Amino acid sequence: MGHQFDTKSVHVTMKRTEGIPAKVTPIHQTSAFTFKNLQDIENFFTGDRDYLYTRTGNPNTDELGRAVAQLESAPDGIATSSGLSAIMVGILSVAKAGDHVLASTDLYGGTYELLANELTDFGIEVSFIPFEQDIESHMKDNTVLLYTESITNPLLRVEDLDRVAQVAKKHQLKLMIDNTFATPYLVQPYDKGANLVVHSATKYLGGHSDITAGALSGDEELIEVARKKCVNLGANLSPFEAWLTVRGLKTLSVRMERHVKNAEQLAQAMSKHPGVDKVYYPTYVSEKGNGAIVTIDITGKADEEIFFESLDWIKIVATLAGVETTVSYPIGTSHRALPKETQDELGITKGLVRISVGIEDVSDIIQTMEKALDKAQK
Numbered sequence: 029m030g031h032q033f034d035t036k037s038v039h040v041t042m043k044r045t046e047g048i049p050a051k052v053t054p055i056h057q058t059s060a061f062t063f064k065n066l067q068d069i070e071n072f073f074t075g076d077r078d079y080l081y082t083r084t085g086n087p088n089t090d091e092l093g094r095a096v097a098q099l100e101s102a103p104d105g106i107a108t109s110s111g112l113s114a115i116m117v118g119i120l121s122v123a124k125a126g127d128h129v130l131a132s133t134d135l136y137g138g139t140y141e142l143l144a145n146e147l148t149d150f151g152i153e154v155s156f157i158p159f160e161q162d163i164e165s166h167m168k169d170n171t172v173l174l175y176t177e178s179i180t181n182p183l184l185r186v187e188d189l190d191r192v193a194q195v196a197k198k199h200q201l202k203l204m205i206d207n208t209f210a211t212p213y214l215v216q217p218y219d220k221g222a223n224l225v226v227h228s229a230t231k232y233l234g235g236h237s238d239i240t241a242g243a244l245s246g247d248e249e250l251i252e253v254a255r256k257k258c259v260n261l262g263a264n265l266s267p268f269e270a271w272l273t274v275r276g277l278k279t280l281s282v283r284m285e286r287h288v289k290n291a292e293q294l295a296q297a298m299s300k301h302p303g304v305d306k307v308y309y310p311t312y313v314s315e316k317g318n319g320a321i322v323t324i325d326i327t328g329k330a331d332e333e334i335f336f337e338s339l340d341w342i343k344i345v346a347t348l349a350g351v352e353t354t355v356s357y358p359i360g361t362s363h364r365a366l367p368k369e370t371q372d373e374l375g376i377t378k379g380l381v382r383i384s385v386g387i388e389d390v391s392d393i394i395q396t397m398e399k400a401l402d403k404a405q406k
């Protein structure tokens with residue numbers, strides 16, 4: 029390049045990767061894509077070439093969106109900047125001002141806040157009802173969407189997806205399912221009749237607690253709308269985070285297999301310990317197992333302050349689903365924003381501990397938890 033130094037120093041790094049047969053998709057960490065000429069710009073808008081600007085589309089984010097959709101057996105999907113933005117974009121693809129959304133009471137705390145405090149400001153009406161009871165009697169003329177989670181957080185109620193899908197179908201409503209806790213390894217809600225399936229990819233899909241990302245899969249027409257919303261609302265994911273999440277997806281099955289096996293054994297051990305009032309662990313999610321989160325209530329039998337201080341290598345966090353075993357404190361973090369009476373109704377007590385069971389040797393996990401409970405026991 030026959031330019032002067034300053035020009036050269038700007039352009040010299042712009043090596044093209046075309047024609048290099050990389051085994052793994054390279055990270056397209058670029059905010060925009062170049063055009064050969066004016067015809068090439070036209071080609072983008074007629075669909076004859078891909079990519080203009082990363083907010084509107086990027087190979088890494090596209091790869092993630094489509095990969096998750098395939099795992100969910102859904103026709104199409106997009107990746108977004110977080111689980112919450114995927115939920116927002118998904119709901120806004122179905123509901124507009126004046127419409128009514130019927131949501132389950134026992135949702136992830138952030139989802140509750142989005143629905144109760146933000147979407148209502150957009151003019152969307154939202155009601156929260158216990159989905160295990162009668163859904164139909166709470167429907168209104170303007171109801172357009174049913175929203176729930178395949179396994180709820182933190183009490184791990186398993187949604188009866190067949191029943192909910194039947195209600196949605198009967199009344200021609202759309203059904204959106206948060207499948208974060210179950211993952212497509214255990215449950216594929218699209219197959220059961222959901223129109224949209226959403227993930228906090230921050231959790232098991234990424235799997236290593238090093239990204240914040242979301243994924244939305246579902247009906248082709250809805251994803252087409254969602255893709256536009258994602259662009260217009262600026263909810264896009266960064267290429268690097270998409271790349272890391274795709275990397276995580278490749279080990280989803282082996283991680284889940286171990287997570288689930290360990291969780292089953294920990295749930296058993298916890299139910300035998302005298303420092304535990306109650307163990308929440310699903311009895312049936314799928315033939316592959318019942319998930320990897322075990323929630324215990326120690327309110328009456330152990331001191332939660334001492335318990336949390338005695339966990340040795342098990343870290344206290346406000347998240348879940350990494351390869352390391354961690355614990356979270358729902359009433360102090362994820363479910364802090366819920367009204368007190370909803371907390372009481374749901375059973376979010378001061379001694380409720382959510383355990384995200386990792387992939388370590390299960391005997392180490394059990395021993396460490398038992399030791400902390402022994403110390404804390406009243």
Ligand SMILES: *Cc1c(COP(=O)(O)O)cnc(C)c1O
Nearest residue numbers: 110111112136206208228230241
């Ligand atoms: C974490 C989580 C979310 C929110 O996802 P972010 O990636 O934190 O935005 C939504 N639903 C469930 C079930 C979650 O666990």
